[in-house]
Amino acid sequence: MALRLFNTLTRSKDLFEPVNPVTLYVCGVTPYDTTHLGHARTYLQFDILGRHVAHHGARVDYVQNITDVDESILKRARETGVSYRELGDRFIGIYLEDVAALGLLPARAYPRATGSIEQMQEIIRRLLGDGFAYEIEGDVFFRVNRRSDFGRLSRLPRDEMLQVEATQDGSTVDDPRKEDPLDFVLWKRSAPAEPSWASPWGPGRPGWHIECSALALQYLGPQIDIHGGGSDLVYPHHECEIAQSEAVTGRHPFARFWVHVEMVRMDGEKMSKSDGNMVFVRDLLQRYSADALRLCLLRTHYRTPLDFDEPFLARQEEIASMIARAASTKVRSAATPDAELADVIAAFDEALDDDLDTPRAIQILEELSASITSSAKDERLAYGARRALRSFSSRLGLQLAPPGSPSGR
Ligand SMILES: [Zn+2]
Structure with missing residues (x-):
């Protein structure tokens, strides 16, 4: 196999040395709405990658997580009066039907974040023990300044990172309790009536980034061959995954290749719910x-x-x-x-x-x-x-x- 794959880490087309199996982790959906064309594009590219690697005789060990608890799904649950669990069950079912209709090769596992809370807590405990994290009033934050190479994937200057952080998680970027505005949440104290899990830091739920470090480690091991996702995940999500994973395992790099798929646009704008310009896979497959x-x-x-x-x-x-x-x-x-x-x-x-x-x-x-x-x-x-x-x-x-x-x- 002489596959050259563009690696976001190096910003070049690098030779992908054949290994067997190839471990592949791709960030999956948050199940609160129907699969849109942007999802289809991303997962289709990893289907093509899997087929190509298989054609050259290697097996692909593919894991795709499902973020079944986060701000967006809890918000939708509040709006619709349905529990986040029911929402998750329903939209995971729809998602799997849609990707099967598109003929995507299935992943070996689609682990739900809430199925691995213990594994996430174990990582957070170790990060706290080694000084990579700190706890304040039931919230646990990752201490970004302990990772001198934080930002090496996105290559964003600090002021740009702060802007992205502000638009992605406005509730925490200005949190005066944080040592550094870039520090991100590993464990979040639950608001009243929100789902919560018992922890050494009080009842709460995991932050978004920690689930992918935990699930990749649990399902594929401390280092993986290819990590993928949409290009909007480079910062902060994937940057934070690298920081957590490498801090906890001491292994470098967390992923040899980072592969990112660009967005789908409608009339020059990114598809988004707020603009009402979403196109759904199941609607298109009707026609x-x-x-x-x-x-x-x-x-x-x-x-x-x-x-x-x-x-x-x-x-x-x-x-x-x-x-x-x-x-x-x-x-x-x-x-x-x-x-x-x-x-x-x-x-x-x-x-x-x-x-x-x-x-x-x-x-x-x-x-x-x-x-x-x-x-x-x-x-x-x-x-x-x-x-x-x-x-x-x-x-x-x-x-x-x-x-x-x-x-x-
Ligand atoms: Zn992820």
């Missing part, structure tokens, strides 16, 4: 096939923001049908692929090896489909080409449902 949606999302490289455009998605439906037709072209004889086809296969491999260049890979797939359609009478060529086409399609996760079938709308 378009999973293959068309995959092609639509994968036609923009994952490190470029994607501007969602429904007419473009509609055109991908036609292309998905053309690929499915070419794949089902009937041919009889088996022959070794000719030299030209070998070049096509090599080009496809090179595209994915080059930081998962799916736009280029799809271009190659599309050209191959067109050439099969036009040369269907040349059986020798068509047989090898059709095999290659099926292989390319499966590496991009296309299901190739025949046009007109229920799943190939």
Whole structure:
């Protein structure tokens, strides 16, 4: 495998040395609403990465957490009069249905944060014991100035970090009890009527960042090969994960590769609930096939923001049908692929090896489909080409449902 993957840590395309299994941790959803296109894009990229690594013979040990207790889910629970548990159960069910409908390879585990409170408390105890954290009135904060390399992932200057912190967690950035405004919450004393767990620091609940350090350690070990998520998680979430994990395990680096997927935009703006410009996966799958949606999302490289455009998605439906037709072209004889086809296969491999260049890979797939359609009478060529086409399609996760079938709308 000669995969070069853009690593946010180094800001370069680094050679991904093959290991088996490849441990992959991706930050998952907060289950209080339906899966939107931004989620789909992020998790689809890690599906492509998993397929690519598997194609090269390595197993992927993939874990994706579920943040089932935090500010946003508690707020939604208050608004709807439903408990955070019920909300979690309902939207985790919907999420798993949506990603299955998109044909994403399942993770080995989808651990819920609330299933590992003890593990988080154990980490917090050790951080306190080693002076990486301090407790004030039932809240526990991470002491950022004990990590001289805090900020090495995001490379943000301190004043910019403070601004991000302010917009993300305004309730704590100005907390005068903190030694440093950048210190972040590990354990939070629960407000009245909020869910809480007993702890040595009084009843409370975990901060957001600590769950991923705890779950990665519990499910994958002290160091992982690839850590992924949306690009909006680089700071503070992933920066804080690095600080906690490396402080508690003494192992460096926590993750060899950090892979971040850019956002999906509507009319040039990030999709957000407050602007009411969300597009949900299940709504789109009522009208378009999973293959068309995959092609639509994968036609923009994952490190470029994607501007969602429904007419473009509609055109991908036609292309998905053309690929499915070419794949089902009937041919009889088996022959070794000719030299030209070998070049096509090599080009496809090179595209994915080059930081998962799916736009280029799809271009190659599309050209191959067109050439099969036009040369269907040349059986020798068509047989090898059709095999290659099926292989390319499966590496991009296309299901190739025949046009007109229920799943190939
Ligand atoms: Zn996370």
